[in-house]
Amino acid sequence: MPARKPRLALLLGDPAGVGPEMGVRLLANAANLEACELLLVAPPSLLAAGERIVGTKIPVLAAATREAVRFEPGRVALLAQREAEGGLPALGQCSEAAGAIALEALATATALARSGFVDGIVFAPLNKHSLRLAGMREEDELRFMQGLFGVQGFTCEFNITDGLWTSRVTSHVPVREVADLITPQAVADAVHILHDALRRAGIVRPRIAVSGLNPHAGDGGSIGREEIEVIAPTVERLKRDGLEASGPWSPDTVFIAARRGDFDAVVSMYHDQGQIAMKLMGFERGVTLHGGLPVPVATSASGSAFDIAGRGLARVDGLQAAFDLCLRMARQQLR
The missing domain is CATH 3.40.718.10 (Isopropylmalate Dehydrogenase)
Structure with a gap:
């Protein structure tokens, strides 16, 4: 039936x-x-x-x-x-x-x-x-x-345009508070919730790119150390857990690769880092999905x-x- x-x-x-x-x-x-x-x-x-x-x-x-x-x-x-x-x-x-x-x-x-x-x-x-x-x-x-x-668990807005998904580690908070909120648990939560939602939407093995926080993803530590101390170790742990995650990628180029089809989704660190790129790609076609x-x-x-x-x-x-x-x-x- x-x-x-x-x-x-x-x-x-x-x-x-x-x-x-x-x-x-x-x-x-x-x-x-x-x-x-x-x-x-x-x-x-x-x-x-x-x-x-x-x-x-x-x-x-x-x-x-x-x-x-x-x-x-x-x-x-x-x-x-x-x-x-x-x-x-x-x-x-x-x-x-x-x-x-x-x-x-x-x-x-x-x-x-x-x-x-x-x-x-x-x-x-x-x-x-x-x-x-x-x-x-x-x-x-x-x-x-x-x-x-x-x-009680982690929730997150997903933004979707033309089949490309994003989640974010922080959302509607002041920019001055963002860096303190980039923790291993927060990054892992943003990747896991996106991975699970993509599977629910029919993508069997989602390819997820994780953005850096700083310009050029920190440039080896010369423009911030969040990538070295928080984001990269978290991505490695997620990969060991079996997720197809990669990064940290430079925030100013990751969406170019994603639009090309290299990834199914991008995890951004804060609201505008992902939103500006996604809305430029298709503002009138974009969707916000409430994950979690x-x-x-x-x-x-x-x-x-x-x-x-x-x-x-x-x-x-x-x-x-x-x-x-x-x-x-x-x-x-x-x-």
């Missing part, structure tokens, strides 16, 4: 940004509705706002509670969030109200995943400042969801784009790629 279709939750992201219109474009693709059971978690007014911007109507089957949710071919199940007092927040502005809507959707979707009701979560771009205005105390939405899932959570959770690598919100200009490519990856990983888990 074939495995059942995966069931994915879709969130519309920050209501003041481009998320609602991106979500509607995703839902307007009939192939997406055929590929899985889609559960939209959103206030009905936010869906309506996205529909007005895009100029299309999404066929939905609305429910007020999880128990009332039903799935029908060609229709989107809508688990209706409560409407915000005073209506939707203004477009193009950070606000507590916008963050509260997004946080509630994240919390609801996480609860659905914890209970096994959905197999994965796809969300449109969020705005971290709005989330913090609404009370999020964690570093980012990944750590917020990590707490709700009760995950019990179900696949993915979004587009692009942000909430307040400058174009409501104008119908936002492309859906990145969110579609996130949907495709989440769907593929959910299918793998159901086998």
